[in-house]
Amino acid sequence: MNTKRERKAYADQMGLFLEHLGLPPMAGRICGWLLVCDPPLQTAAELAEALGASRGSISTMTRQLVQFSLIERVAIPGERSRGYQVRTSGFTGVLKVQYEATVEIRKMADQGLVMLKGESPRARRRLEEFRDFYAFFEREFPLLIEKWERESARARRSK
Amino acid sequence: MNTKRERKAYADQMGLFLEHLGLPPMAGRICGWLLVCDPPLQTAAELAEALGASRGSISTMTRQLVQFSLIERVAIPGERSRGYQVRTSGFTGVLKVQYEATVEIRKMADQGLVMLKGESPRARRRLEEFRDFYAFFEREFPLLIEKWERESARARRSK
DNA sequence: CAAATATTTCAGTCAAGTCTGAAATATTTG
DNA sequence: CAAATATTTCAGACTTGACTGAAATATTTG
Numbered sequence: 001m002n003t004k005r006e007r008k009a010y011a012d013q014m015g016l017f018l019e020h021l022g023l024p025p026m027a028g029r030i031c032g033w034l035l036v037c038d039p040p041l042q043t044a045a046e047l048a049e050a051l052g053a054s055r056g057s058i059s060t061m062t063r064q065l066v067q068f069s070l071i072e073r074v075a076i077p078g079e080r081s082r083g084y085q086v087r088t089s090g091f092t093g094v095l096k097v098q099y100e101a102t103v104e105i106r107k108m109a110d111q112g113l114v115m116l117k118g119e120s121p122r123a124r125r126r127l128e129e130f131r132d133f134y135a136f137f138e139r140e141f142p143l144l145i146e147k148w149e150r151e152s153a154r155a156r157r158s159k
Numbered sequence: 160m161n162t163k164r165e166r167k168a169y170a171d172q173m174g175l176f177l178e179h180l181g182l183p184p185m186a187g188r189i190c191g192w193l194l195v196c197d198p199p200l201q202t203a204a205e206l207a208e209a210l211g212a213s214r215g216s217i218s219t220m221t222r223q224l225v226q227f228s229l230i231e232r233v234a235i236p237g238e239r240s241r242g243y244q245v246r247t248s249g250f251t252g253v254l255k256v257q258y259e260a261t262v263e264i265r266k267m268a269d270q271g272l273v274m275l276k277g278e279s280p281r282a283r284r285r286l287e288e289f290r291d292f293y294a295f296f297e298r299e300f301p302l303l304i305e306k307w308e309r310e311s312a313r314a315r316r317s318k
Numbered sequence: 319c320a321a322a323t324a325t326t327t328c329a330g331t332c333a334a335g336t337c338t339g340a341a342a343t344a345t346t347t348g
Numbered sequence: 349c350a351a352a353t354a355t356t357t358c359a360g361a362c363t364t365g366a367c368t369g370a371a372a373t374a375t376t377t378g
Binding site: 006020022088116124126132148151152155 | 165168169172173176179181193194195197198199244245247248250251259263264267268270271274275278281282285286288289291292295299303306307309310314
């Protein structure tokens with residue numbers, strides 16, 4: 001079963017990448033595995049076995065991933081346990097979280113400018129520039145998300 | 160000196176936000192402080208004092224921040240020590256790092272599709288969708304950066 | 319060049335967060 | 349309902365990485 005080892009390695013690597021998205025290591029590995037495993041639907045027991053992880057961490061991490069909508073829980077007909085599978089549409093949700101973080105930082109920058117209202121224009125400039133940077137993304141982010149949703153919907157339709 | 164306490168709190172909070180950008184806590188606090196301190200140029204000793212941090216971590220973190228171009232080191236005429244100040248244009252660089260991460264994930268997804276070449280279309284779809292998501296950002300990211308560079312240059316000119 | 323000052327480096331400490339494994343709880347099946 | 353099975357929870361172990369402080373090194377000044 002060399003295929004399996006190869007895919008496990010793939011899951012590990014992908015997990016590493018997905019960490020940069022704010023996910024704990026094991027959550028990333030689960031996503032990575034669910035992107036390439038066979039079948040695409042896996043039980044908690046299968047995940048634990050495949051990734052060499054404890055039931056406990058599988059339980060904790062799948063719950064988190066379900067909350068983030070990156071995976072979903074589905075009933076398996078005739079089976080006692082539930083199955084998990086990736087939910088690629090969930091990645092859009094991650095974007096929205098990042099968008100909200102952008103808004104927070106822009107607000108924080110504006111608060112700072114209030115705090116600096118007595119200062120010279122020279123001293124305020126750095127914060128103004130910082131604010132403008134995040135304000136730009138606050139404006140552009142929703143447009144981008146919308147564009148993605150339109151494009152991906154179109155791609156799906158033309159399949 | 161209530162102003163100072165207020166600004167210290169601001170630096171701490173901003174530092175927290177900037178962590179989501181991949182910066183260590185103290186690096187974030189330094190950036191936060193340098194956005195609101197008076198004067199905008201601070202020595203390592205002043206940073207250490209203001210943030211209640213050790214000289215060691217100030218040294219390590221300022222070096223990192225200089226590498227990331229988020230702050231710059233400048234000579235202070237008549238002073239023995241160097242000064243640090245934010246470099247707001249450096250935030251564009253952070254975007255480029257994020258862009259590169261996007262490219263890596265898209266490549267990884269394509270490698271995965273090679274690995275799954277024997278599988279059914281049904282089993283490949285999840286990874287294809289995942290790849291398409293990152294491919295979209297790989298396309299859009301540079302356009303966005305360019306747009307920002309154009310807009311911010313224009314704003315600067317009209318000052 | 320010697321003294322004074324500033325900066326860097328690094329070994330050790332500490333804190334945060336993840337993972338495990340076992341016990342507790344919940345669910346399903348006959 | 350009892351037995352079997354699945355899932356969750358949680359206390360403790362472990363890992364990772366940040367921070368300190370002191371020693372080493374570099375730089376500046378007279």
